[in-house]
Amino acid sequence: MSKNWNYETKVAEIETIISRIEAGELQLEEVFEQFGTAVKSLRECESFLIQRQQQVDLMIETLQDSEE
Template sequence: MIKRKNPANSDALTGWNYEDKVAEIEQIITRIETGELELEEVFAQFTTAVENLRQCENFLQQRQQQVDLLIETLNDE
């Protein structure tokens, strides 16, 4: 049996995964909230979280465009 990657959950070319990025963002938020990081590290982690959020937003926008196109195609038929 061949396992296929779900294109809605990962990018086969880069190994990027939406769920992994969300989990990473949640970990960063937890670490910032607990106060376990030095101030410089808080800024570095915050920057990473913002970049991850942008990637997730772009991913969701692309998938929404794909869904809209599929719906349009179905409606045309």
């Protein structure tokens, strides 16, 4: 992910793609292309959330260790 990558922006892009597909605004070829883009973005979002969850888990573990 690039430095300018933003979770909220990616989610908005995914929502836009889904809306366009559901509205029937795209030709079939474009549907497959946009669907591929949405899947890639979803994977990036999932990776971002996993990394953040690991950071939170580490912080919680550090706090618990310091309390003992």
